[in-house]
Amino acid sequence: MKKIFKIAALSGLIAATGLPSCKPKDTANAVSGDAGIKAYVAPGKYDEVYNFVSGGFSGQMSVYGLPSGRLLRVIPVFSNDPEKGWGYSEETKPMLNTSHGMVPWDDLHHVQLSKTNGEADGRWVFGNANNTPRVARIDLTTFRTSEIIELPNSGGNHSSPFITENTEYVVAGTRFSVPPDDVNGDVAIDSYKENFKGTLSFISVGKEDGKMDIAFQIQCPGVNFDLSRAGKGVSHGWFFFSCYNTEQANTLLEVNASQKDKDFVMAVNWKKAEEYLKAGKGRKQAVKYAHNTYSEKTHSATSEIKTEVIVLDSKELKDICYFIPCPKSPHGCDVSPTGEYIVASGKLAAVIPVFSYDKMLKAIAAKSFDGEFEGIPVIKYESALYGEVKKPGLGPLHTEFDDNGNAYTSMFVSSEVVKWNIKDLKVIDRQPTFYSIGHLCVVGGDTKKPTGKYLIAYNKITKDRYLPTGPELSQSAQLFDISGEKMKLILDFPTIGEPHYAQAVLASVIKDKSVKMFKIEENAHPYVAKGEKETKVVREGNKVHVYMTAIRSHLTPDNIEGIKMGDEVYFHVTNLEQDWDVPHGFAIKGADNAELLIMPGETQTLKWVPTKVGISPMYCTDFCSALHQEMTGYVRVSPAGSSVPLKFGTGVTKPEVAAASK
Amino acid sequence: MLFTWIFTLKLTLINTIMKTLTVLASIMIAAIFSSCGGEDKPKTETATAAQEEPQRMVADPVEYDPKRGEGKYTAESLALSNTLDEAKAKLGEDASNVKCTSCHKMTDEKLVGPGWKDVTKRRTGEWIMNFITNPDPMLDKDPEAQAMLELCLVRMPNQSLTDDDARAILEYMRKNDGLK
Numbered sequence: 001m002k003k004i005f006k007i008a009a010l011s012g013l014i015a016a017t018g019l020p021s022c023k024p025k026d027t028a029n030a031v032s033g034d035a036g037i038k039a040y041v042a043p044g045k046y047d048e049v050y051n052f053v054s055g056g057f058s059g060q061m062s063v064y065g066l067p068s069g070r071l072l073r074v075i076p077v078f079s080n081d082p083e084k085g086w087g088y089s090e091e092t093k094p095m096l097n098t099s100h101g102m103v104p105w106d107d108l109h110h111v112q113l114s115k116t117n118g119e120a121d122g123r124w125v126f127g128n129a130n131n132t133p134r135v136a137r138i139d140l141t142t143f144r145t146s147e148i149i150e151l152p153n154s155g156g157n158h159s160s161p162f163i164t165e166n167t168e169y170v171v172a173g174t175r176f177s178v179p180p181d182d183v184n185g186d187v188a189i190d191s192y193k194e195n196f197k198g199t200l201s202f203i204s205v206g207k208e209d210g211k212m213d214i215a216f217q218i219q220c221p222g223v224n225f226d227l228s229r230a231g232k233g234v235s236h237g238w239f240f241f242s243c244y245n246t247e248q249a250n251t252l253l254e255v256n257a258s259q260k261d262k263d264f265v266m267a268v269n270w271k272k273a274e275e276y277l278k279a280g281k282g283r284k285q286a287v288k289y290a291h292n293t294y295s296e297k298t299h300s301a302t303s304e305i306k307t308e309v310i311v312l313d314s315k316e317l318k319d320i321c322y323f324i325p326c327p328k329s330p331h332g333c334d335v336s337p338t339g340e341y342i343v344a345s346g347k348l349a350a351v352i353p354v355f356s357y358d359k360m361l362k363a364i365a366a367k368s369f370d371g372e373f374e375g376i377p378v379i380k381y382e383s384a385l386y387g388e389v390k391k392p393g394l395g396p397l398h399t400e401f402d403d404n405g406n407a408y409t410s411m412f413v414s415s416e417v418v419k420w421n422i423k424d425l426k427v428i429d430r431q432p433t434f435y436s437i438g439h440l441c442v443v444g445g446d447t448k449k450p451t452g453k454y455l456i457a458y459n460k461i462t463k464d465r466y467l468p469t470g471p472e473l474s475q476s477a478q479l480f481d482i483s484g485e486k487m488k489l490i491l492d493f494p495t496i497g498e499p500h501y502a503q504a505v506l507a508s509v510i511k512d513k514s515v516k517m518f519k520i521e522e523n524a525h526p527y528v529a530k531g532e533k534e535t536k537v538v539r540e541g542n543k544v545h546v547y548m549t550a551i552r553s554h555l556t557p558d559n560i561e562g563i564k565m566g567d568e569v570y571f572h573v574t575n576l577e578q579d580w581d582v583p584h585g586f587a588i589k590g591a592d593n594a595e596l597l598i599m600p601g602e603t604q605t606l607k608w609v610p611t612k613v614g615i616s617p618m619y620c621t622d623f624c625s626a627l628h629q630e631m632t633g634y635v636r637v638s639p640a641g642s643s644v645p646l647k648f649g650t651g652v653t654k655p656e657v658a659a660a661s662k
Numbered sequence: 663m664l665f666t667w668i669f670t671l672k673l674t675l676i677n678t679i680m681k682t683l684t685v686l687a688s689i690m691i692a693a694i695f696s697s698c699g700g701e702d703k704p705k706t707e708t709a710t711a712a713q714e715e716p717q718r719m720v721a722d723p724v725e726y727d728p729k730r731g732e733g734k735y736t737a738e739s740l741a742l743s744n745t746l747d748e749a750k751a752k753l754g755e756d757a758s759n760v761k762c763t764s765c766h767k768m769t770d771e772k773l774v775g776p777g778w779k780d781v782t783k784r785r786t787g788e789w790i791m792n793f794i795t796n797p798d799p800m801l802d803k804d805p806e807a808q809a810m811l812e813l814c815l816v817r818m819p820n821q822s823l824t825d826d827d828a829r830a831i832l833e834y835m836r837k838n839d840g841l842k
Contacts (some may be wrong), residue, residue, distance in 0.1 A: 533763070578819070
C-alpha cells in the first residue's frame with residue numbers, strides 16, 4: 001500500500017493533472033490527464049497495432065487494435081465456435097480431431113508471430129493447446145486456423161509455441177512429464193522418477209506454405225517445462241526452457257515442487273541436435289498423433305493420423321542439453337534483442353537472474369559444472385550469471401524488451417510492472433497494475449528490433465475495474481505508454497477467456513495482405529455449385545446432398561420436398577457473392593449443431609438429421625440486404641417409406657417457367 | 663473520373679477570371695475552409711466544391727455522362743463491332759451462369775435484378791461494362807442505376823469480374839438481344 005501511494009503521488013506530480021497530491025482514494029489516480037488522447041482512435045480510423053491475445057480457457061485467439069483496445073476479431077482455434085460454424089460444419093470438424101477422437105475444447109496460453117531475421121513477418125501466428133497437446137498455425141491473410149498438429153509423448157503443452165528467428169522450428173515443451181507413448185503407461189503414479197519423461201518437440205515449418213511437421217523430439221528427465229524462448233542474434237541455434245518441479249514430485253506440487261532454492265533453465269543446442277539427427281542418432285518411436293490441415297481451395301479440412309516420431313535422448317547425446325540453476329520455480333525465460341542475455345523469472349524468487357550467453361558458452365567449454373542432474377551437466381550458477389536485478393518486486397513472471405535497452409518484467413505478487421536497464425540491471429520505474437499481472441507484451445518486445453511505444457499488462461484479477469457483471473468478470477488488460485522514462489497507464493480494456501501471453505505488431509506488417517473473398521472460379525470443393533444452374537438435390541440411399549447457392553437475397557433451391565425420416569441431409573451451401581464483407585449464414589430448424597457462416601466464394605456444409613415429420617424452415621442468418629428477411633425456404637419432411645418424390649427449386653414466379661424439378 | 667475533373671477545373675478557371683475580386687476572395691475563403699475537411703480528396707474536386715452547390719446525391723448532368731456511366735470504359739476503348747463473336751458469347755454465358763443468372767433472367771422478367779432482354783438496346787455497351795465492373799460508385803451517382811435500385815431494393819453486388827469476363831458477358835447480352 002505504501003508503495004502504491006508513492007507511485008501514484010509521483011505520477012500525479014509528473015503529469016500535473018491538477019489532482020491534489022494527497023492520499024489516493026482509488027486506483028484511477030494512477031492515470032494522467034492526457035491518457036484519453038493517447039488511446040483515442042477516431043471513428044473510421046485504423047489502429048496502429050494488431051494485438052494477438054491468447055484466449056486461455058476459451059481455446060480461441062482474439063485480435064485487438066491498439067491503442068484503442070477495440071476487439072477486432074475472435075479467431076476460433078481449439079474450441080468449437082457455433083457463431084462461425086467452426087467445429088460444426090463438416091468441413092471444419094476434422095480440424096479438431098486428435099488421437100483421442102474429436103476434442104472440441106482446449107486452453108490456449110501463448111501466441112507467437114512467425115519471424116524472419118528475428119522480426120515479425122506477418123505471415124502466421126501460432127497458438128498452443130495446453131490440455132490435449134497441440135500447436136495451431138493461423139494464416140494472417142485470412143485470420144483463420146490453417147493447421148493443427150498434435151504432440152505425442154506430451155502431457156500438457158505449456159512451453160509452446162515459441163519459435164526460432166527464421167521460423168525454422170516451433171518448439172513445444174511438455175508441462176507434465178508422463179511415460180512415453182510407446183511404453184505401457186499403466187504404472188504407479190509415485191514411480192515418477194523412474195518412469196516419467198519430459199519431451200521437447202521441434203516442429204519444422206515449411207518456408208513457403210508454413211506446413212508443420214514434427215522434425216524431432218528430445219527426451220529429457222521428468223520435470224515440468226514451463227516457458228521457453230529461442231536464442232536470437234548471437235545465440236541463434238540455442239533454445240532456453242524454464243523448468244520447475246526438479247524435485248520430481250507427483251503430488252501436492254504446491255509444496256513439494258517448491259522445496260529447492262534453485263530449479264533450472266535448460267539450454268538446448270538445437271543446431272547440434274540437427275547434426276545428431278542427420279547422423280542417424282535418433283530413435284524411431286511408434287506413436288499416434290493427428291495432423292489436421294485446412295485448404296482454402298477445397299474449403300475443407302483433412303485429418304491424418306501419423307504413427308512415428310524420431311526421438312533424441314538428452315542423456316546419451318551429451319552436448320545438446322545443459323542445465324543452469326535458477327532461483328526458484330522459474331516461469332519466464334526471455335532472451336534480450338541482441339540474444340546475449342537470458343532473463344529468467346523465478347516466480348518465488350526475490351531477484352531476477354540475468355544469464356550471459358557468452359559466459360554460458362565459456363562455462364561449457366571450461367566444464368565449469370556442478371555435477372549432473374539425471375545425466376545432464378549442471379553449469380555453475382555464477383559461471384553463467386551476468387548479474388541479478390536486486391529487489392525488483394515480488395513474483396517476477398515474464399520479461400519483454402523495448403528499443404532503448406530496457407526490460408520490463410511483470411510482478412504477479414506485488415502486482416506491478418518493473419522497468420529496468422539490461423546493462424546495469426538498475427530499476428528505472430515501477431507502475432502498479434490492477435490487479436495481479438500475469439504476462440506482459442511490448443510491441444515487437446520479443447524480437448531483435450522491438451518497436452516499443454506500448455506495453456500491455458494482462459491481469460489475472462479484475463475485481464472493481466468495470467461495472468459488476470455477477471460473479472464472473474472479464475479479465476482486464478491495461479495499456480501503458482512506454483515512450484517516456486516513466487510508464488503511463490492510458491487504457492483498461494476487457495478481454496475474452498483468460499489471456500496469458502500476447503504479441504503485438506505494427507498494423508502495416510499485416511493489414512495489406514488481408515484476403516477479401518475467395519474466387520468462385522478457384523473453388524475446388526467437391527460439392528460446390530458454381531452458379532444456380534449447378535444446384536441440385538441428389539439422393540444416395542438415406543444420404544441426401546443439397547447443392548445449394550446463396551446470393552443476395554435468396555437460397556437455391558429454397559423449396560425441397562421428398563426428404564424422409566431417417567435421412568441424413570447435407571446442405572452444401574456456396575456463397576456466390578464476390579465482394580468483401582458479404583457473408584451469408586445458413587440455419588435450419590431443429591439442426592443439432594450450429595449455423596454455417598459462408599464467406600464469398602466459399603462452400604460450407606451443414607449436416608441435418610430431421611427428427612420430425614412436417615415443414616422445416618431454413619434461412620440466411622447473417623443480415624445481407626434489404627431483402628435479407630426474405631432469404632428463406634422450406635424443407636418438407638415425410639415419414640420413412642413415404643412416396644413423396646424428391647422435388648426442389650427456387651423462383652417459380654410465372655407458370656410458363658415453372659420448372660421446379662430441374 | 664479524371665476527365666470530369668480536368669473539365670470542371672477548366673470551367674472553374676474561366677469563371678473565376680470573369681468574376682469580381684470580392685467574389686474571388688469569398689471563393690478563396692470557402693476553399694480554405696473546405697480544404698480542412700476532405701484531406702483524402704484530390705485538390706481539383708475541393709476547388710469545384712468551393713464554388714458550387716453543396717454535395718448532391720446524383721451526378722451533375724454537366725459533369726457526368728449518363729450514357730457512359732462511371733468507370734474505365736468508353737465507346738472508343740470498347741469499339742464494339744456490328745457482328746457477334748460467337749465464341750466470346752459462349753464464354754460470357756458460362757461466366758454469367760456463375761456470377762449473374764442467380765438474379766437476372768434472360769427474358770424481360772425481373773427476378774432480383776431486371777431481366778436482360780433488350781438491355782443492350784436500353785443502354786450503351788460502355789455503360790453496361792462500367793456498371794458491371796464498377797457497380798458501387800455508379801449506384802451512388804448514376805440516375806439510371808439509382809432508379810433501378812429504387813425498383814429492386816438490392817444493390818447490385820460487385821462480383822469481381824475480370825475485364826475479359828465482363829466483355830464476354832456483354833457479348834452474351836448482345837447475342838440474347840438478337841445480334842448475329
